[in-house]
Every structure is written in structure tokens, then in C-alpha cells.
Amino acid sequence: DGGITQSPKYLFRKEGQNVTLSCEQNLNHDAMYWYRQDPGQGLRLIYYSQIVNDFQKGDIAEGYSVSREKKESFPLTVTSAQKNPTAFYLCASRAGQQYAYGYTFGSGTRLTVV
Amino acid sequence: GQQVMQIPQYQHVQEGEDFTTYCNSSTTLSNIQWYKQRPGGHPVFLIQLVKSGEVKKQKRLTFQFGEAKKNSSLHITATQTTDVGTYFCAGGQGGKLIFGQGTELSVKP
Numbered sequence: 001d002g003g004i005t006q007s008p009k010y011l012f013r014k015e016g017q018n019v020t021l022s023c024e025q026n027l028n029h030d031a032m033y034w035y036r037q038d039p040g041q042g043l044r045l046i047y048y049s050q051i052v053n054d055f056q057k058g059d060i061a062e063g064y065s066v067s068r069e070k071k072e073s074f075p076l077t078v079t080s081a082q083k084n085p086t087a088f089y090l091c092a093s094r095a096g097q098q099y100a101y102g103y104t105f106g107s108g109t110r111l112t113v114v
Numbered sequence: 115g116q117q118v119m120q121i122p123q124y125q126h127v128q129e130g131e132d133f134t135t136y137c138n139s140s141t142t143l144s145n146i147q148w149y150k151q152r153p154g155g156h157p158v159f160l161i162q163l164v165k166s167g168e169v170k171k172q173k174r175l176t177f178q179f180g181e182a183k184k185n186s187s188l189h190i191t192a193t194q195t196t197d198v199g200t201y202f203c204a205g206g207q208g209g210k211l212i213f214g215q216g217t218e219l220s221v222k223p
Binding site for chain 1: 147156202213215
């Protein structure tokens with residue numbers, strides 16, 4: 001079955017460490033997105049990529065970095081510069097300009113700083 | 115920046131009662147999408163509205179897009195316990211979606 005796989009499901013990070021969250025899709029979608037979700041808030045866009053080897057900052061990109069070397073993969077690195085990284089991170093994809101199909105989300109990674 | 119406001123933040127209803135959540139944007143949207151996130155889960159796409167004044171139905175769910183394409187609503191008739199979750203609207207602009215804060219629905223049996 002096609003879908004988006006995020007790993008790990010739970011991640012614990014010590015202060016000052018960088019961590020990388022994995023996002024892989026086998027839907028052949030062009031566009032991929034990273035969102036952050038905090039309790040009581042909506043989804044806030046961190047980074048997005050419309051095509052391989054290209055990506056743009058979202059609304060809250062500071063302290064994060066991404067790469068898009070393959071169509072299937074869009075990993076997110078949470079750097080030590082991110083002051084409040086504890087959150088639920090969601091990866092999503094969309095088939096190019098096919099708005100009608102909406103975004104497909106992965107099951108998320110819950111990051112906790114210890 | 116562009117904002118999409120969603121109200122109410124929480125709604126508690128008795129099973130069988132109706133439920134409505136509202137979504138408002140400061141700017142004209144190209145489209146509006148609605149998602150449902152079950153507790154502990156991830157958002158799942160429900161529907162998209164594109165045309166001014168559009169109304170779509172999915173069983174007990176009715177979705178509307180305002181004439182000015184700046185607001186939208188989701189109405190659930192006769193709620194059931196399976197409707198529990200957070201409902202998000204998301205407005206499209208510039209190739210990305212701006213999500214509202216969501217409305218968390220709880221249903222008392």
C-alpha cells in the first residue's frame with residue numbers, strides 16, 4: 001500500500017544535540033511538507049519542497065534544516081539552535097498541483113527534549 | 115502573514131446534537147480543505163472546496179465555502195461518538211496550506 005512512513009515514532013533528545021526525523025513516501029508525490037503541531041495550536045509549516053533538490057522555508061524554519069535529494073525522501077533535522085523543539089512533527093505529501101486529493105500525512109514523530 | 119482563524123477551539127456535545135466549526139481568513143483563498151485528526155492520530159483529508167459559494171455533503175457532514183472565498187464551515191448533523199477528534203480547516207495560497215488552530219470535538223454518549 002502506498003503511503004508516508006515517518007520514523008521514529010518517539011524520539012528523545014538531549015539539549016544541544018541535533019536529531020534527524022525521517023520521512024519516506026512511495027506515492028510518487030512531487031511536493032512534501034514538514035509541519036509542527038503543539039497542543040491547542042494548528043499545524044505550522046516548517047519547510048516544504050515542490051521538487052527534488054529544491055525547498056523553501058515555511059513560517060517557523062529557524063532551528064531546522066531539510067534536504068530533498070530524492071523524490072521519495074524529505075528528512076528534517078532539528079538542530080540545537082531550535083530553542084523549544086518538543087512537539088509532534090508531521091510530514092505530508094501532495095501530488096504536484098493535484099489539490100483535489102489533499103495532503104497525505106504520515107503518522108508523525110513525537111520529539112521530546114530531556 | 116496570512117492567518118486562518120478557526121472557532122470554537124473546543125466543543126462538547128451530547129450524542130445526537132449538531133456541531134458546527136467556522137473558519138475565517140484575512141485574505142481570499144484559492145481553495146479550502148478540511149481534515150480530521152482522531153486523538154493520538156494524524157490529520158486525514160476529508161474534502162476540498164474550490165468554488166465561491168460551494169456546498170458539499172458527505173453523509174452527515176456539510177461543508178460550505180463562502181461567496182468571498184474567505185470563510186468556510188463544517189456542520190455535522192446528529193453527532194456520533196465516532197465523530198470525536200479535532201477538525202482542521204486549511205486555506206490554500208501560493209502552493210501551500212495555512213491551517214487553522216482546529217476545533218476539538220468531544221461527544222458524550
